[in-house]
Amino acid sequence: MSLLTKALEGIITPEMDQVAAQENVSPEFIRQGVAAGRIVIPCNFHHKTIVPIGIGNGLRTKVSASIGLYGNNAVIDEEVKKIKTALTAGTDALMDLSVSGDIDTMRKETLNSASVPVGTLPVYQAIAEAGEKYGSSVKMDAEEMFEVIERHAADGVDFLALHCATTMDVVERAKKEGRIDPLVSYGGVHLIGWMIANQCENPLYEQYDRVLEIARKYNVTLSLADGMRPGCLADSLDGAQVQELVILGELVRRAREGGVQIMIKGPGHMPLDHVKATVTLQKSLCKGAPYFVFGPLLTDIAAGYDHINAAIGGAISAWAGAEFLCYVTPAEHIGVPSIDQVREGVIAARIAAHAGDLAKGMKEAHQWDLEMSMARKNLNWKRQLELALDPQRAKEIRKTRNSGESSACAMCGKYCAMEIVAKYLNTTKHSC
Ligand code: SF4
Structure with a gap:
């Protein structure tokens, strides 16, 4: 039985007890938050080393650091050092966003090295494998995408980032918006490329019940990502972004009905005066589901200092109600972060989270x-x-x-x- 189903049945699990002790609140507060979908506790049944944490309303704002294999020169040992650095710097969660190399081994190393929740973006691996197998990711079969999703879940991944709401309608809307940077989400852009090339609806939307079935089987938390994440200030809060958010709201409802914990991954780039509106919109449309924001970045011109840019955005987002901050390193937009830049990114995100918690009145x-x-x-x-x-x-x-x-x-x-x-x-x- 999934954690959400247990919470709905009034059962307080050991994970809820643990989170309550960490947060200095009652176990019943946690149970009610999980049952209502305001709190998620990402903890896959197969991730044996995990110490569960809670993400959501009324809890300390959490941060996540991303590592992964990118390009031909990526080395697993180097990424494992980054994991250790991120953990020492105090990250609450990790994401393995590998796009090349031995992705299966990297994921297993991440899960073995971490007592914190681990997230992945399985479509990255499906794209990489299809590229190797067929010479082009657009030749991928939808079944192969689901096989990789289940592989990640079976390995013990605690939260899966998936672009389930990036539908053909949303893509059509984006075409009319005249975006400056039409698409910047790596997973989103490849998925959309596949949809257009094959003239097919997004399988993750069309077969969403199948996604829910996998998530329920392993007690995986969904972290539904936005393919239309704005990549520059000029594109913030346009019709495509908002239309996708409306669909994400629909998918939140279906996940909860299906006994699956869910949070929403958000932007991205936005001007400071859009932060409160963006968080309010997400909270309203997604019925209080925890908001996992990437930064956000409040200006497009801070290359080399985007960790500071994101920390300002993260602090204001947390104040506005976001509960989970994806770190940004000084290398953002320029290159793959070094070990030291990983540390700087985590510390900057933790400052943002703490500033947000002060503004939220956390004792x-x-x-x-x-x-x-x-x-x-x-x-x-x-x-x-x-x-x-x-x-x-x-x-x-x-x-x-x-x-x-x-x-x-x-x-x-x-x-x-x-x-x-x-x-x-x-x-x-x-x-x-
Ligand atoms: S007030 Fe005292 S402790 Fe503070 S900066 Fe000046 S010398 Fe240092």
Whole structure:
């Protein structure tokens, strides 16, 4: 029986208990959230090493880091190092987005290395295999797509990203919109290419019940992605994007009726003044399903700094109600991220998530900041460094940019505001 079905029957599972303990809420709160579809707990029956987490309304905002084999020079060992770096930096989930090479082994390595939920985009592999087998991905048989989806589920993948709502109608709408960057979703563009070449409706939409059957069998959470994800600010919230979101709302309802947990993957690029509207629209059309946003990126011109661009977008999205942030690295739009850029991407996304949680009024987030404020006032460096979101980096800077002659830091030296306050205004040390 799937986790959603159990929640609907009033059963509190060990996974719900675990999430409740992590989030400091009652197990019944989690059960009700799962039953209503506002919370998902991605945990495939076959992913033995997983420590379940909850994603959704009323819970800490989570972040996901993506790794994978891209191009001819991709090496599994290098990607495994990125996984370890992302986990050390505090990612809550991982996505293996491999498009080439030994995709099966990469996925198994990811699942074995991770106690966090793992997501994949199986159509990437179906495209790659069809390309090798037939010389062109458009010659792929729809059955082969479903075989790869089930292969990923059987291996233990916890959430599957699928473009089930990218229908022929949506494609027709996109043609009329006069987009600047018509399609930027890798899975979406190949799927649409296949649909047009074969003059067929999207099999993932036409045979959605089959997708649900696989998801239910392995307790996989669906992460339905938008093929019409805008790739530049000018295309944000156009008719094609909104039409696909309407269909996604329909598929959310059918997934819940079928006992399958579901979240929605969203944009992408959008201007800052579209963030609240985009999240509100998703929440309304998809009946409160958790929103997994890619960034979003608030400007198109931040190449080299898109992790900062995405962190601003992620913080505002989280404030507006998004619950899951897909990280963006400084290499976005330019190349494959290095190990260090993976770390920077995770930290930037975690700052965004935390800022969103503060704005959402999450008690634990406020307590963390309050403790840091007290440690600053008390010039308690040990505690400040412990509380820093990235203690390692904070320690490095403290060590290399200070002489160690003062209890203050090198910034204001003997004019340290904290020391002056302690000496002349209030000598009481605070603790919380
Ligand atoms: S010296 Fe300035 S920056 Fe450093 S701790 Fe004191 S007030 Fe803060």
